[in-house]
Amino acid sequence: MENRKAELLLVLGAVVSFIGPALEFFSLTAAQTIDGKAFSQTGYESGDSSTYVIVGVVALICAVVTFATKSGGLRKSMGVLATLAGILGVYAGYVDMTGGSTDIDIGTGVGTYVVIVGGLLVLVGGIFLFKSRATTAAAAPAAPPAAPPPPA
Numbered sequence: 001m002e003n004r005k006a007e008l009l010l011v012l013g014a015v016v017s018f019i020g021p022a023l024e025f026f027s028l029t030a031a032q033t034i035d036g037k038a039f040s041q042t043g044y045e046s047g048d049s050s051t052y053v054i055v056g057v058v059a060l061i062c063a064v065v066t067f068a069t070k071s072g073g074l075r076k077s078m079g080v081l082a083t084l085a086g087i088l089g090v091y092a093g094y095v096d097m098t099g100g101s102t103d104i105d106i107g108t109g110v111g112t113y114v115v116i117v118g119g120l121l122v123l124v125g126g127i128f129l130f131k132s133r134a135t136t137a138a139a140a141p142a143a144p145p146a147a148p149p150p151p152a
Contacts, residue, residue, distance in 0.1 A: 003132075004067070005125075005128055006066070006079070006125045006126075006128035006129035006132055007063045007066050007067055007125070007129070008063075008125075009121050009122070009124055009125030009128060010059040010060070010062055010063035010066075010082055010121075010122060010125035010126070010129070011059070011060065011063050012121050012125075013055075013056075013059050013086065013089075013118050013119070013120075013121030013122035013123075013124075013125055014055075014056040014057070014059035014060045014063070014118070014122065015056070015118075016114060016115070016117055016118030016121060017052045017053070017055045017056035017059065017089060017115060017118035017119065017122065018052070018053065018056045018118075019114065019118075020043065020052055020093075020111045020112075020114035020115035020117075020118055021042060021043025021044045021048065021049035021052050021053070021111055021115060022042055022043070022044055022111065023042060023043070023109060023110050023111030023114055024040050024041070024042060024109030024110055024111055025040075025041060025042055025043040025045075025046055025048055025096065025108075025109045025111040025112055026040060026041060026046070026096075026107060026108060026109050026112070027040035027107040027109060040109065042109075042111060043096075043111050043112075043115070048096055051088065051089070051092040052089060052092065052093075052115045052118065052119075054085075054088075055085045055086070055088055055089035055092075055118070055119060055122060056118070056122075058081060058082065058085040058122075059082055059085055059086075059122045059125070062078040062079075062081055062082040062085075062126070062129070063082075063125075065078050066078050066129060075129060075130075075132060076129075076130055078126075078129060079126050079127070079128075079129035079130025079131070079132070080126070080130060081126070082122055082123075082125055082126030082129055083123060083126030083127055083130060084126070085122055085126070086119050086120065086121070086122035086123025086124070086125070086126050087119075087123060088119070089115060089116075089118055089119025089120075089122055089123070090116055090119035090120055090123060091119075092115070092119070093112055093113075093115045093116035093119055094116065096108075096112050096115075097112045097113070097116065
């Protein structure tokens with residue numbers, strides 16, 4: 001079996017990118033909350049999931065295309081696309097992690113860190129894919145030499 005480290009990282013990064021928004025994305029505590037209760041949401045509930053779903057879908061497409069192709073140019077193209085998707089995932093996670101309001105306390109949930117890991121996996125998979133060589137098909141065995149003609 002060929003070394004498929006890049007494709008496996010893309011698939012793993014896609015799965016993590018899909019799972020991350022299902023986890024707690026943020027928690028909100030303020031001096032005056034409703035009934036004194038804190039509030040938290042997942043990425044899917046808050047609407048912060050679309051970027052991560054796109055990153056996951058792009059990573060899966062890149063993995064499937066590279067599993068199915070032997071073209072070096074197409075593998076490199078998918079590597080560039082996956083690398084850009086990984087950068088987008090990491091950047092979006094960073095923005096979700098650091099972007100908060102100053103008048104209320106917004107805590108970052110575990111889901112935010114998970115999507116950053118997913119983006120990093122896609123990013124590394126894309127880089128590995130870009131650097132990988134095209135797979136080559138096994139050469140067909142040479143035909144045996146033709147038998148000499150019968151004596152006349």
